[in-house]
Amino acid sequence: MRPSLALLRTTTFRLALAQAGVVLVFVVALLVYVYFATIGQLVADSDVLADQEYAALERAYAEGGIRRLNQEVVERAARQGPLLYVLAEGNGVVVTGDFQQLPSLPGESVQRIDFGFESTDAEGAAQRGRARGKVGRLLNGPILLVARDLGDSEVMSGRITRVLWTVAILGVFLSIASGLIASWLASRRAEALASTARDVMAGDLKRRAPVRGEGDEFDALAEAMNAMLDRLERLMQVSRTAGDAIAHDLRSPLTRFRQKLEAALEAPADTANDREALRKALEEADSLLDMFAAVLKLARVESNPNWRFERIDASDILRELVDFYEPAAEEQGRTLRGEIAPDLFVNGETGLFTQAVSNLVENALKYTPEGGHIALTAARRSDGRIEIAVSDDGPGIAPADRDRVQERFVRLESARSSPGAGLGLSLVAAVARLHRGGLHLRDGLDNGEGKGLGAALVLPAAA
16 A cells, blocks of 8 residues: 555544544534624614614605605615615606616515615725615505615625635645644654564564653553563563473483483392382472472463452461471471561462462572571561561572572572472562562571571552
């Protein structure tokens, strides 16, 4: 499609045409209003004035006859006012008045008359005019015409009409012209967004829509589109690295799994050793299943926005988690203490909330060395939100890596020797986003040589 035709099909141009139509309808309506408010009123006034003059002359005829009537007509015609007079015999021959002949012969009854006439101005030039009045036969046959010259009103009407039509034509033209300009400008902005989308579809994930900083709807759309592209780029990066991460994490347990089975097959038959090999292989299979279960749960959290939320008592759940994990921490030579404020309520899904906090506690138990300390605290912040923090005095995470470890399958080199798939913190972050909150990593407890890790789950409080 040619650019000119494409421009004419834009919504902006159609709106400009609609605006031009509105302008035209408005001017027509204004013309009708002006006519009835000015010309119509002048015509009505002319009829009233002609009726009054006709009645006055009719009385003069009744009182003084044709001589008195003739005298009145001569005097009134000599005044050079807006009224025009003609007195004629019954056969239409003009006796006196402003015209040499009658516009038309009347019937037996008095009637309204609207007619054109020719006259001369002060310089003797001929000019045409229009008049409206009343004509009829008096008793004994003389004809009397009384009319008002509509010349001034006709001139005014013509001027007003010309001005309004000029405004209408200019308004329609300007509406179409402004529509074309607006369509061209809008199409340029839209084309920039479309070009960005085409480049992204072609594989250029670094491409971003231009933002002019004008604060209009195109800038808002461009900013939203860029935020979507940033998210898309991150997801694509995760997708590209997920396969490598899964392969890297699965290689070791699968290798051990195969080695144990191979060793069991090559060794002499021994029921006890065979059962031990099967037990260890089962443990490796369980770790693989746990990894896939974590992946599936994370995908379920991120892909399903229709979780059933309810008002849950976070304080009770957190106290139960402290009671549940405290014996396990003691068995591992660690201490776990809880400081839970009462009456903390959040809107959420109980299972996901419990899973998220459990992941934080288990993560702290995993990386805190023997003899270390772990604290689970919960309180209401000054902004009204609920903060659940799990802090430890373990090795911690460098500030530069704290955002990265919340992504899928990201495991720092120091954690490669420990079991896991790098999905614990990413699951907590996903649950936090689902609950319109966030996961924030910071310094934890002081271990004498530095700070451990603190993981704070911040969620909106329930009403």
